[in-house]
Amino acid sequence: MxxxxxxxxxxxxxxxxxxxxxxxxxxxxxxxxxxxxxxxPNEIKEVKKVFRTFENLADTTFVRLADFSDGFAFDMRYATDNNFLKEKVYDCAECYTRVKTVKALLKANAAFKKSGVKIKFYDCYRPNSVQYKMWAIVPNPQYVANPKKGSIHNKGGAVDITLVTLDGEELDMGTDFDYFGKRAYLDNFDLPKEILDNRKLLKETMEKHGFWSTRTEWWHYNLQGSHKDKIANFKWNCN
Ligand SMILES: [Zn+2]
Structure with a gap:
């Protein structure tokens, strides 16, 4: 021992x-x-990113949001199988939308930044052909808009979003994206104060910048008047 x-x-x-x-x-x-x-390195060269301007662009033109700002975050769920369809329906993860929607989003994001947060996208414009793909997987109008009628996503006026801190940490909104149930309803106030405050910040700021919300999906916002635009089937390049 x-x-x-x-x-x-x-x-x-x-x-x-x-x-x-x-x-x-x-x-x-x-x-x-x-x-x-x-x-x-002997010399560090600063690369200054040059963003696109709206010059000569019609309000209804489809553009890539990231070409106008690097101030947003993205988690394009339909380009993965991490969504309610459990299937990848986009060839690649991109956020395209109409110029007028981009303009409103830039203004909203500038306002969010004053509160130390920014917009993170789950979905933006959705080609009508993708709406058909989704409908084939879940042919239920309760969850997927009928492609014949089209969704405002197909018109380039809807976005599915949440808020993240400037470091990218998601704010608690009470449910994940595409949770179908009462907990995701905007008129469900039976939730912790932090969640209600986060939803309120999202809703009030988006409404101030020309968007309107839907009662059953805290993440979905439509640009005012965009329901009058035509359903589109423009497809972005993945190469
Ligand atoms: Zn949506």
Whole structure:
């Protein structure tokens, strides 16, 4: 027993020495600093991103939102199987919408940023052919708009969104995107205050910038007047 304790103490001492020597190595100016200096490039060139302007663009033209600002976050769920359809229905993740919708979104996002948050997109414009794909998977008007009639997503005036902090952390809205049930209803006030406050910030700011909400989906916003636009089947390039 005595022998075991002595061996234990020797091992502990040996490890302590090893740790010390590691510490010394990290602090050793000869080993660490040279590496850091070598890793530094001689010249760091700042690449300034040039965004598109609205010049010469009609309000109804379809454009890529990210070409106008890098201030948004994206999680395009229908380009993955992480959605209520459990199927990927877009060839690639892109957020396209009409110019007038982009203009309103830029203004809304500038207002959100004053509260330390920004918009994150789950879905934007949705080609009518994709609406047909969705309808084939879930042919129930309670969950998917009939493609013959079309959704405002097909008209380039609807967006499915939430709010994230400037570091990208999602605010608690009470349910995930595309949760179909009472907990996702905007007139369900039987929820913790934090959730109600987050939904209120989203709704009030979007309404102030020309959007209207739907009662049963906290994430869905339509640009005013966009229901009058034509159903579109423009498809973005994935290459
Ligand atoms: Zn929607």
């Amino acid at each position: 005595k022998k075991l304790i002595v061996v234990g103490i020797v091992i502990l001492f040996f490890n302590a020495c090893k740790n010390n020597s590691k510490q010394e190595k990290v602090n050793d100016p000869n080993s660490q600093e040279i590496d850091v200096k070598e890793a530094q």
